[in-house]
Amino acid sequence: MTADADVLARALAADAPLTWVLTGDSITHGTVHTQGARTYAEHLHEIIRGELGRVHDAVLDTAISGWRITQILDDFDRRVATWRPQVVTLMIGTNDCVEHGDSPAVQPAEFAASLTDFVHRVRTLDAIPVLLTQPAVDVPNAPERSRIAQFAQAVRDVAAAEQTVLVDIFARFADLGNGGVPWGLMNDPFHPNATGHAAIALEVATVLGLDPSGSRVLPQLRADVAAGRLDP
Numbered sequence: 001m002t003a004d005a006d007v008l009a010r011a012l013a014a015d016a017p018l019t020w021v022l023t024g025d026s027i028t029h030g031t032v033h034t035q036g037a038r039t040y041a042e043h044l045h046e047i048i049r050g051e052l053g054r055v056h057d058a059v060l061d062t063a064i065s066g067w068r069i070t071q072i073l074d075d076f077d078r079r080v081a082t083w084r085p086q087v088v089t090l091m092i093g094t095n096d097c098v099e100h101g102d103s104p105a106v107q108p109a110e111f112a113a114s115l116t117d118f119v120h121r122v123r124t125l126d127a128i129p130v131l132l133t134q135p136a137v138d139v140p141n142a143p144e145r146s147r148i149a150q151f152a153q154a155v156r157d158v159a160a161a162e163q164t165v166l167v168d169i170f171a172r173f174a175d176l177g178n179g180g181v182p183w184g185l186m187n188d189p190f191h192p193n194a195t196g197h198a199a200i201a202l203e204v205a206t207v208l209g210l211d212p213s214g215s216r217v218l219p220q221l222r223a224d225v226a227a228g229r230l231d232p
Helices: 003-013 040-051 069-074 107-124 148-162 169-175 194-208 217-228
Strands: 019-024 059-062 087-091 128-132 166-168
Touching: 003 128, 003 166, 019 040, 019 128, 040 059, 040 217, 069 107, 069 128, 087 107, 087 194, 107 148, 128 148, 128 194, 148 166, 148 169, 169 194, 194 217
Parallel strands: 019 059, 019 087, 087 128, 128 166
Antiparallel strands: none
């Protein structure tokens, strides 16, 4: 357990309210690809404020579709600091890894440096940073994102170097897809569907120790993911 994980566990055991900021790109933003179902941020909201009974906590999703880490750094005050959070999660990299398009290609080392900057800024707020790797990408149908595994590894490397809490969504999706893309969890080549969001929420809840007694949400999410794995 990292020092951050220990601090979070003690915070969850205490009565003082927490502000959670979840930020990133379209996957966290959660529009369109869940077809009106709940996103992983919304599942976590129910677990934290509903099932854990932390009604004075605030769970805020400030992600914006299409964004890269440099844009979040440029808009750090609005995306993160203004909310005075105690916990900040970041899932980013699915757009950063793109090699073709209007924006210059970002190298994994540049991405890692920006992630490190983000972690340092979160810590200046006396908040706990939580880094998430990205979900799977169907590379044959999204060849511009063929470097996604390198960017997932960059997140792992920064988490190890900075001793942050890491939620390895990339590894979890590979496990659910038996080493490949878990088709039943995807809405398109790189956006998870509602079942994919259930899988993300489960992994975040597991790593962060969000395990309400008598939970109705977690068993339902597990059932949804189990069923989703059967889809062709």
